[in-house]
Amino acid sequence: MINLCLFGAGRIGSIHAANVARHAEVNILYVVDANPDAAEKLAALYGARVVSAQQALADPSLDGVIIASSTNTHANLMELSAQAGKAIFCEKPVDLSVDRVRECLAIVADSKVVCSIGFNRRYDPQFSALKQAVEEGKVGKLEMLTITSRDPSPPPVDYIKVSGGLFRDMMIHDFDMARWLLNEEVVEVLATASCQIDPAIGEAGDVDSALVILKTASGKLCQISNSRRACYGYDQRVEAFGSLGMIQVANQLDSSLVITNDQGSTSAKPQYFFLERYEKAYRLELDNFIACIRDGAEPIASGVDGLQSLLLAEAALESSRTGKAVMLSL
Amino acid sequence: MINLCLFGAGRIGSIHAANVARHAEVNILYVVDANPDAAEKLAALYGARVVSAQQALADPSLDGVIIASSTNTHANLMELSAQAGKAIFCEKPVDLSVDRVRECLAIVADSKVVCSIGFNRRYDPQFSALKQAVEEGKVGKLEMLTITSRDPSPPPVDYIKVSGGLFRDMMIHDFDMARWLLNEEVVEVLATASCQIDPAIGEAGDVDSALVILKTASGKLCQISNSRRACYGYDQRVEAFGSLGMIQVANQLDSSLVITNDQGSTSAKPQYFFLERYEKAYRLELDNFIACIRDGAEPIASGVDGLQSLLLAEAALESSRTGKAVMLSL
């Protein structure tokens, strides 16, 4: 039996709990949340106990933790868990401060515990099929990557104010996708952004539309486009172009019905947002975490991946403000 | 708690058992199978007991049965279950003999128990979305239906010999689809068939390729094409055409990657066969059965649906042999 503690009983925590429950040999032993009602409710569902972080981590029978609490608690919980020798699955980002992330990852590295960061898209069956096809040489030498990533609608401005901004909060997923598929570190970042959707986002110091170019040492190029609002739903596409061809991952649609009438032929909208689009990915990332604990598997996304993506986000933010390419040392 | 007995511990029985296990409030109490090893193995997985049909049906705490044993046992088990007052979910077909089906359904009707027949395609999200769209008038008045149904490869000839033949064994699903979508009984059947894939199928007295036309009293038309072998996988498409347009359900593909190279643009094959294609449908048909027991919901496919589809299969077989349209009385 594998025993886990869940930090955070909110929406994403509940999803992870349900995915854990699919494993007969894995048990959610503890739920920890600042909100006792939420914690009790979720704990009751899975026969877990509500305790403090200290109590949970002190239990020698605990194998690992799932950190799905608010961003500002991530680094601290990772450090405590690492020091207690527990395997870690943590939602991205580790922290919004690069220095804090480095500090935290150093402690985690010392502890030698499993550390998996929730870059859910890597676990999506479509994107992992793309990754595999690229590695099998289906596009020959990869030369150009195009990542389109648009949310159905902007988050509340109050969230935007504490989110770290579009580059750190939203595009970070695309930076991770880029690094993962390019399979080579980025050395140059150019970015431009604007506020076109809601002036309130601009007043909060953020942008809602952004284009970024990445370049690797060998000259591979990647372009990323982000918008906080696509009226047709969650737009999640990737195109890998190389010497022998191109692979495209299209949006996943709500249904495969095509209605043809005097207006033309209409197919369904993309699945609405990340909960729908990455439902399977959320399941598979927990499966992977459990396999890490049980079988010594490797996390598909590590703490270092979390750091590197944050560095790209920082670079993009700087470039978008200075109008200059930001060079990264390898 | 709802208690069920599973008749048949084979492939399809295992799928139903796993789908039942997803419901915390439903219990597989008994497994019955002529093969004690298979029965024990499946029972162990779900904490069930292996008993005889009589023992199972004698238990007053038993709420319903899932009949997934061999076809020749279906009618008998349905009758016994009905007489014992148990809700029935039975794989199609009820029986290969129309008379036997009528006899069995009379007994089931007398018992007033729930009776759901496993026409899995009705539960498929794509086809039920099609059904709903047609009912909402998205194609206006439905005038023409086109059903394409091709298996990836023929079953063993030994199976074909006892299968009842292509019309009763394979096209019966399409007859049910036609009746369900046309929402009107068929009054005329024309059929042609040939053996083009494997002469051994012809020697066994069956065909492997068939085209059928159905007509309703109001003049609605339906064409069905069946082949026992599509080298590209399981081909399951439906097109509904009417006064205001057309709705098409395309095949569900293994992935949504599109690879473009010097050969053109290639997308994935259709999902291989019914276990993959109708995975969700199998889950939803059991959900429906459980809702029938628990909430008094209606089965989406009833015993009468099983009988009517068999009558269409008989008519098609006769038409394909005589070269004459077979008229059905309403």
Next chain:
Amino acid sequence: MINLCLFGAGRIGSIHAANVARHAEVNILYVVDANPDAAEKLAALYGARVVSAQQALADPSLDGVIIASSTNTHANLMELSAQAGKAIFCEKPVDLSVDRVRECLAIVADSKVVCSIGFNRRYDPQFSALKQAVEEGKVGKLEMLTITSRDPSPPPVDYIKVSGGLFRDMMIHDFDMARWLLNEEVVEVLATASCQIDPAIGEAGDVDSALVILKTASGKLCQISNSRRACYGYDQRVEAFGSLGMIQVANQLDSSLVITNDQGSTSAKPQYFFLERYEKAYRLELDNFIACIRDGAEPIASGVDGLQSLLLAEAALESSRTGKAVMLSL
């Protein structure tokens, strides 16, 4: 210089004239039409002279004729032209009477002149690519053909009354497509039809919706569906299925724009009707006729093709009325 006479200065005659005019070395010498105004107008456009059929055919410098006049004049003009030794391009059908067609073709055969029948779809680049791919074995052994053919809207009832009915007037194109692609004569025809669109069509003794099944001696199967009204435009699709795969020809759309919004993703309607859809085919069939005269090329569709399609139309009509398969001798 190749000199041609155009019989018929109507819509389709004008199209042929414009396509001839693209050839610098081909000349429309004469235009013949019962309506002198129409004849003069078209003749003026291309520097031709308006004469009688007799005058035109008496000119020894005349190489060939394009017969685009009304159906009831086709056979007669073909005979006169053949007897005058002129190459013939004639719009389908030769005649609505099988006996009359046989009589006419006998005279044409005796004369040994080129005789090309305007089955325009054979010249369509999409369908000829399909034909070629099937002949190259891209689907292996062809086993099943599905032809969908729906007009955007029914013709006036006055036209329907003299048209010979849906099978002879509309589905005749699909019978020709079937014969051409099957590359084997049909031995069995089953048909059903109904009047679902406009009761006036039924009162005129015709049908507006029809399904037909064809079978060849080797067991190849073909299904054809016709409707006189598809609200989304001209629906012209063919699917060839065989031992190694399937080839589909989709509709040609008005544009390739795809608009994605909160209603889903919408692509354009099919090209409206035959003038748009087969614009290129009309050009290519005249190119072929000119190549027959100039280079001794073979017509892609011959008088015998015209006769055979008419025989299938007769058989389908009979089957739809008797409910019996009609057998054809090879």
Next chain:
Amino acid sequence: MINLCLFGAGRIGSIHAANVARHAEVNILYVVDANPDAAEKLAALYGARVVSAQQALADPSLDGVIIASSTNTHANLMELSAQAGKAIFCEKPVDLSVDRVRECLAIVADSKVVCSIGFNRRYDPQFSALKQAVEEGKVGKLEMLTITSRDPSPPPVDYIKVSGGLFRDMMIHDFDMARWLLNEEVVEVLATASCQIDPAIGEAGDVDSALVILKTASGKLCQISNSRRACYGYDQRVEAFGSLGMIQVANQLDSSLVITNDQGSTSAKPQYFFLERYEKAYRLELDNFIACIRDGAEPIASGVDGLQSLLLAEAALESSRTGKAVMLSL
């Protein structure tokens, strides 16, 4: 009768000549080319005379000129033609030097003659449908444009050396597309490029892969990707994204056949290169030029459009070399 002189009897000149020949009321009076054989051959085809530029421009019956000679002759011929009062159609670019373009356009402006620059893509039916849809508000407020433009294979290195480089020679079409669709001048340009396909291109001082970001004063964003080699053919796609949705123009394929077999479903490659892809556009741009002369129509692309695109190319080249955004004054 409209009389034209064609400068340049090469490949593109021949295409323009053939498109002019489709107009009965337009005459190619003169052909001018440094290569007398090429000039004579083309002139013979259309009944034109081979003369010098001076002779042609001195003829008061001459209405306009088509300049399809080598790039370094464009500006000079434009000036001479303008001074002679002839309507001008000139292939892009006017010149590779911004100063020379300004000088030339000043003279052309003074002369008040028609001046149409051959940005062929503006005349493509797909892209003009996109332009119209955007103007009709189909995407609401346009916010982001994505232009993908990849050639099937790099030109000879000798050509690359005199081409002005990827930004001026190839991406200039995309800059024009961006300006045309954004309908607002660009104020900021960021660019990155690399040499990934052929080191010889790099040795010639050029790049073969490039990504560019454009921004307008109102914050609209545009990303452009170029590659000198797409093994699947000419990749020409545009996506316009806005507040109410997205419009995509897909590649135009060689055929609409879809072959499904045990490898998946394969559709045809994009049309090979610009001659195939923009065949209709070449025809329509000449139609427009003739309409400018005959009816006083406006050129769809003017000399100023030629200058502005060159300025964007210069800016992109500078940005790709300095790593800094280049700001343009409106």
